[in-house]
Amino acid sequence: MDRRNFLRTSAGAAAGLTVMSALDASSAKATPPRLLIDDVLSQKYPFTLPALGYADNAVEPAVDAQTMSIHHDKHHAAYVTNLNKALETQTALQGKTLRELLTGLATLPDGARNAVRNNGGGHANHAMFWTVLAPNGAKAPSGTLAAAIMRDFGSVAACTAALKAAGLAQFGSGWTWLVRDGGGKLTVRGSANQDTPITDGGKPIVGVDVWEHAYYLKYQNRRTDYLDAVLGALNWDTAASAYGA
Ligand SMILES: [Fe+2]
Incomplete structure (x- = not known):
């Protein structure tokens, strides 16, 4: 199993995935899918990189496969890694969800605030981006x-x-x-x-x-x-x- 399939499989099994895929697009209209962003905001330390939930080329031509791959597997992954590093010694913060960390930035210790702002924000923001790029959805709001x-x-x-x-x-x-x-x-x-x-x-x-x-x-x-x-x-x-x- 390659790394991407491992990520997809492991995260899907762990989180009961999430963003709509080509296979569940029709059923999702009846039962709204759980959103990747909601799963990520519920995570606590140690944070994990969620599976993209669709193929790297699924949003072509708007987003090319190489950009999608690097963006998810490298950039998003780095925010997760660095968020975990920032909280490694902040035991009082390890029980907080990502949502709690981001809404409580002003209350965080000086030694953690900027790292959470940048890397916690990066983790949440990218999860939102993957959520609204998921293929096979409606092309107009209703x-x-x-x-x-x-x-x-x-x-x-x-x-x-x-x-x-x-x-x-x-x-x-x-x-x-x-x-x-x-x-x-x-x-x-x-x-x-x-x-x-x-x-x-x-x-x-x-x-x-x-x-x-x-x-x-x-x-x-x-x-x-x-x-x-x-x-x-x-x-x-x-x-x-x-x-x-
Ligand atoms: Fe990005």
């Missing part, structure tokens, strides 16, 4: 999420345009987000580095990585082309599950 988008943006096109604009406006490395606040209102925002809306109490509905490692192999400096492609490949079923009722 139901409660669609109604909320119409209410808060006027149209789906205006919502995705705002996501693109926030991604382009993010100087350097960061993310563009569609976030649900406590009252259900949707907003679009950018974040720097691995800062996550979760820390401020927001619920990510869509998160798109705009670090160069997410697109440089295929798109080089053309972040705008990358954003057009990825925003056109979003899985609106998993986004709707993230939004909830």
